[in-house]
Amino acid sequence: xxxxxxxxxxxxxxxxxxxxxxxxxxxxxxxxxxxxxxxxxxxxxxxxxxxxxxxxxxxxxxxxxxxxxxxxxxxxxxxxxxxxxxxxxxxxxxxxxxxxxxxxxxxxxxxxx
Amino acid sequence: xxxxxxxxxxxxxxxxxxxxxxxxxxxxxxxxxxxxxxxxxxxxxxxxxxxxxxxxxxxxxxxxxxxxxxxxxxxxxxxxxxxxxxxxxxxxxxxxxxxxxxxxxxxxxxxxx
DNA sequence: CCAAAACGCAACCGATGGTTGCGCCGCGGC
DNA sequence: GCCGCGGCGCAACCATCGGTTGCGTTTTGG
Numbered sequence: 001x002x003x004x005x006x007x008x009x010x011x012x013x014x015x016x017x018x019x020x021x022x023x024x025x026x027x028x029x030x031x032x033x034x035x036x037x038x039x040x041x042x043x044x045x046x047x048x049x050x051x052x053x054x055x056x057x058x059x060x061x062x063x064x065x066x067x068x069x070x071x072x073x074x075x076x077x078x079x080x081x082x083x084x085x086x087x088x089x090x091x092x093x094x095x096x097x098x099x100x101x102x103x104x105x106x107x108x109x110x111x112x113x
Numbered sequence: 114x115x116x117x118x119x120x121x122x123x124x125x126x127x128x129x130x131x132x133x134x135x136x137x138x139x140x141x142x143x144x145x146x147x148x149x150x151x152x153x154x155x156x157x158x159x160x161x162x163x164x165x166x167x168x169x170x171x172x173x174x175x176x177x178x179x180x181x182x183x184x185x186x187x188x189x190x191x192x193x194x195x196x197x198x199x200x201x202x203x204x205x206x207x208x209x210x211x212x213x214x215x216x217x218x219x220x221x222x223x224x225x226x
Numbered sequence: 227c228c229a230a231a232a233c234g235c236a237a238c239c240g241a242t243g244g245t246t247g248c249g250c251c252g253c254g255g256c
Numbered sequence: 257g258c259c260g261c262g263g264c265g266c267a268a269c270c271a272t273c274g275g276t277t278g279c280g281t282t283t284t285g286g
Contacts, residue, residue, distance in 0.1 A: 007129045014127030015274080016120045019201065026208040034232060046275050048234080067232050067283040075209055082202045082209075088132065089198040095139040096188055096195075128243080147263060159244055161264075166242095180252045180263050233282075238275105245270075252263090 005088060009081050012057045017042060018050050022073060025060065030072045118201060122194050125170045130155060131163050135186060138173060143185045 012018060017040065024039055025031050033051055037044040051071055054060040059078055062071040125131060130153065137152060138144050146164055150157040164184055167173040172191055175184040 005129070005132070010129070011127065014124065016118070016123070017274080019118075022205070026205065026212070032232075042274085043276065044232085045234090045277085049274075064233095069233070075212065078205060079209060082205050085198045085202040089195045089202075092135070092139065092191060092195050096192060099139075099188065130243080145263075155243085156245065157264085158246085158266095162243075182264070227286100229285100231282100231284085233280100235280085236278090238277085240273100240275085242273080243271090245268100247268085248266085250263105250265080253261090254259100255261105256257100256259090 005084050006080075008057050009059070009077075010084060012053055012059060013081050013085070015050070015053075017046070018054060021047065021050055021054070022059065022078070025071060025073045026078075030070050032068045032070055034068075036071075118197050119193075121170050122172075122190075123197060125166055125172060126194050126198070128163070128166075130159070131167060134160065134163055134167070135172065135191070138184060138186045139191075143183045145181045145183055147181075149184075 013022070020040060021036055024036055028035075033044050033048040036051075037047040040047060051060065051062065055062055055071070057077070058074055059081065060071045060073055062069045126135070133153060134149055137149055141148075146157050146161040149164075150160040153160060164173065164175060168175055168184070170190070171187055172194065173184045173186055175182045177183075
């Protein structure tokens with residue numbers, strides 16, 4: 001059975017730039033569109049759009065602070081995302097194992113045939 | 114450190130329709146564009162495009178058989194993809210744990226303050 | 227108090243996921 | 257043997273998305 005996956009969460013995390021942004025935010029604790037864009041190969045506006053996406057699915061939250069807007073990772077939501085990644089991985093892994101077992105069984109059958 | 118991720122592999126697996134296609138192929142052993150499209154909410158042509166993508170990154174292989182073209186999952190490549198999913202998940206999970214430890218340490222500090 | 231820094235909004239561009247429409251080809255029944 | 261149908265590929269078209277440039281607005285620090 002296919003793991004029930006929140007496609008919004010998954011596709012938010014599916015973008016490589018957004019993954020790197022989450023990495024940076026986790027490493028630094030927090031960051032702004034400008035600060036992140038300095039460490040990424042894209043412009044501030046692109047980063048701002050991504051932050052919007054991540055905020056919409058709840059993976060980060062932004063709080064205005066003066067003329068900046070500081071973003072921080074929502075740990076609970078990220079944990080959910082991680083859980084979904086590993087759920088899908090586990091589902092596929094299970095199928096692969098099952099296939100392998102069958103293949104081996106067939107092989108044994110041939111051997112003694 | 115960010116897990117080294119093959120963005121092509123990841124983004125191939127990032128699409129929800131492609132994930133469902135992989136699920137179906139794993140469950141059935143093989144399938145064609147038409148047979149898959151019957152069980153998916155998209156047209157045969159969309160499925161055919163996705164099969165092209167998956168083929169290009171090596172997650173499936175298609176062999177012509179008469180007037181059909183049968184596709185089958187490449188287990189080794191899928192295993193690689195699974196490994197990358199869990200690598201990223203593990204990296205994030207590690208960071209979350211570290212953050213939690215620090216938070217707890219701060220809490221303890223406050224308690225005995 | 228004013229200029230620099232950070233932001234938001236809008237227009238535009240290429241790639242991609244999706245559709246419809248069409249034409250070609252291999253196979254099975256008559 | 258051929259003819260029709262089932263499956264496929266190609267092409268045009270559309271919406272969305274990741275990315276850019278450009279510009280106006282707000283906040284703040286010297």
